[in-house]
C-alpha cells in the first residue's frame with residue numbers, strides 16, 4: 456500500500472506525484488514502478504538542500520538551504536512543503552524566484568518540512 460503524503464517519481468518521464476489517498480500497492484508510470492522518494496537530511500556537497508526554518512510574522516519562513524540554493528532554469532527548487540497533523544502546505548517555486556517561502560504555521564505544529572530540487576531530489580529537516 457502507498458501511504459498518505461508519500462512522494463513518488465517516474466525515472467523515465469519525470470512525473471512527481473504525492474499520495475493524497477493511499478491505495479494501490481505500487482504506482483506505475485511509463486510501464487515501470489515509480490520510485491518512492493525518501494527525504495535526505497544530510498548535506499554533503501557544497502550545494503545545500505536541507506530546509507532551514509525561522510520564525511516570521513504570523514508564521515514561519517523556510518529557506519533552502521543554509522547557503523542559498525541556485526534557482527536557475529536547469530537547476531532549481533520546485534517546491535517547499537510544510538506538514539502538520541492535518542494539513543500540507545506547498546509553495547510552488549520557479550527559476551528566478553528566491554528558494555524560500557512563508558507559511559502560516561506555528562512552529563510547534565510542524566511535523567516535517569521538505570523540499571524538492573529538480574536535480575538532487577527530496578530533502579527534509581532532520582529534527
Ligand SMILES: [Fe+2]
Pocket residue numbers: 502504524530531572573574575
Ligand atoms: Fe540542487
